[in-house]
Amino acid sequence: MKPIYLDHNASTPLDPEVITRMRQVLENNFGNPSSAHVYGLESKKLVEEARDQVALLINCEPEEIVFTSGGSESNNMAITGIADSFPGCHLITTAIEHPSVEKVFNRLSEKNYRVTIVPVDHHGIVNITDIEKNIHENTRLISVMLANNETGVIQPVQKIVEIAHRHNILVHTDAAQAVGKIKVDVRELSVDLMTIAAHKMNGPKGIGALYIRKGVKIPPMILGADHESGLRAGTENVLEIVGLGVAAQIFHYNSENIILKQKELRDAFVQLLKSTIPSIQINGDVKNKLPNTANIYFPGLNANTILAKIPEIAASAGAACHATSILPSSVLKAMGCSDERALGSIRFSLGRRTDHEEIKFAVERLAEVCQELRPKTNDMDKGKISLREAALGCSCKLSPEGLNNILRKIAKSNLEPTMTIGFENSDDASVYYLDDQQAILNTVDFFSPIVEDPFDFGRIAAANALSDIYAMGGTPLFANNIVQYPEANLPADLLVEILNGAQSVAEEARIPILGGHSVKDDNIKYGLSVTGIVKREQIWQNSGARAGDKLVITKPIGTGILCEALKNNLLEDKEKANLIDVMARLNQEAAEIMKKYPITSCTDVTGFGLMGHLSEMMEASALTAIVRYDHVPVLGEAKKIARLGMIGEGYRGNLEFFEKYVDWSDKVDNIYKKLFFDPQTSGGLLFTIDEKHDQGLCQTHPGLFTILGEITERKNKLIVVV
DSSP, X not given: OOOEEOBTTTOOOOOHHHHHHHHHHHHHOOOOTTOSSHHHHHHHHHHHHHHHHHXXXXXXXXXXXXXXXXXXXXXXXXXXXXXXXXXXXEEEEETTOOHHHHHHHHHHHTTTOXXXXXXXXXXXXXXXXXXXXXXXXXXXXXXXXXXXXXXXXXXXXXXXXXXXXXXXXXXXXXXXXXXXXXOOOHHHHXXXXXXXXXXXXXXXXXXXXXXXXXXXXXXXXXXXXXXXXXXXXXXXXXXXXXXXXXXXXXXXXXXXXXXXXXXXXXXXXXXXXXXXXXXXXXXXXXXXXXXXXXXXXXXXXXXXXXXXXXXTEEOBSSOGGGTTOOSOOHHHHHTTOOHHHHHTEEEEEOOTTOOHHHHHHHHHHHHHHHHHHXXXXXXXXXXXXXOOOSSOBGGGSOOHHHHHHHHHTSXXXXXXXXXXXXXXXXXXXXXXXXXXXXXXXXXXXXXBOOSSOHHHHHHHHHHHHHHHHHHTTOEXXXXXXXXXXXXXXXXXXXXXXXXXXXXHHHHHTTOOEEEEEXXXXXXXXXXXXXXXXXXXXXXXXXXXXXXXXXEEESSOBXXXXXXXXXXXXXXXXXXXXXXXXXXXXXXXXXXXXXXXXXXXXEEEOOTTHHHHHHHHHHHHHTOEEEEOGGGSOBOTTHHHHHXXXXXXXXXXXXXXXXXXXXXXXXXXXXXXXXXXXXXXXXXXXXEEEOTTTHHHHHHHSTTTOEEEEEEESOOSSSEEXX
């Protein structure tokens, strides 16, 4: 069966009447509306008939309608048109606008225009007092959407216009989501400019209109002939203009029935969903919103995960223009929602063809999937760890920005710097020199469960902690356990399995675990403190890379993304087994081989992701790394899963802090940003090697080492991805 379509705020199917009329035009009318002969006049008549239909819908004069290619162009034309008429003026907008409004204001702010972005409250409504208090004598335009595309919340545009006009300020409203879903009367609103999009009201894509009140003057958007009152040169798209006109006429004469039916159906959907999944919550004002829209928060779950598990339902996590984004909805964030809530919310937008059977089926499937995705209460009885943590494995570490701010405030050690290596260059382990020949290494690492099997969790945590010793060129000597455990709530046998898993990896590394420390806590955390030894002349640090060196990695990246997929039951057994095998694999073999070669710098790739740890290396070495994106090995289905939005909790912190150090080539797909900033757990060693020896290393040990790029003299950025 075709998926049930509950995404009518993204786009709507063509009304049968629209299709019929457009087909007639396609078959019979080909003349240029600007031509004086009969063929041109027939087309011109069709265009003007459609203009009359749109004008009738919103209660304006036909000459106040300018046809455009859609909502985005109308928004651009309105805002830039007013801005161009008042160079350097002050402009006001809100924090929840469509990107075609938001980005125009961002561009204007870069061109010496003063832009004020007014916030909204937790209901998603702009406070008119905030609008008024931000008005200045040079304010020339206020742009506020009529209805939000994600929440459906309707803004108090009429009241804003009253305030604006008292100060002789023009008002534009993006009504793309409102026209065709609610009654919109420009005379009642008193707005000066208004955006309309046909495909939001069962008309064709690629056509829209801009209402410009008589007396409001803006410069042409496209220069050329005098089409569309001289504001938009170019032969009119007669076919789609006719489609817009028919769609406008249909809603005008049937609006009451359409609105009533959609509201009743939307309310029935929400009520049924609430009774089936009581934990859900509604985002946005519950009363003052579009009749077809419901933005629902599913606590403890990821919206993209839910939708990926139900291909029979077409809905959106966020807005259609951000469908591939893994960042929290900017609209919900502006309303004060947490990242978890923003990422766990789905927009359902019903249409004129939606019926009760469809919403009943949708609720049943949503309930089934939510039950499947939620942690099972009997997991502990089955000897599994429930992955309730928001951040898995190394994703649960402090953000790089937060950690950096803390470390800068710590007093330096009073010991002679010749005796130690500390956290000055973000090295993987601390170093204490015993004598002229040897040094002691020490590191500590622990984190939340990353897999359900306690034995595997112990293995991965141990391999991850030991990796810091290998990354410094050392040999581990012994380790101690670090345990945080909810003793009152979980059976002791579960902890025994975790410790046994770690013990198995310690034996593989040929070291004993001699003791440790434990505390009671509501959440499980486990790891090791590891002590090792290294010859002073063989210590590998973040610093030390040289121009001309090759950059090499020993494990594929993508573990954070795949662990999020594992948490949400999206991995097949084979993929799951491969993921666990990679994370539990010691970096011991690679490190022993590397000791035979001139390694100039080294680290391991963990919570800060590939770009984070590489930027630390380059900063410490005062050089730049050239990374060839298509050379970077990616684990299993990580690319595919990333496109579904399965990104670890630490991704955003890594992106926000480290992206300023990276220069991206235009040919690099955005999916690689997700992979390169993905927090890794028990990742591979990342090192630089003299270019004379890189081929020998990689050819002698195929599959274990991969060359990612090379090191050059310092450029504008620490990393260049090409």
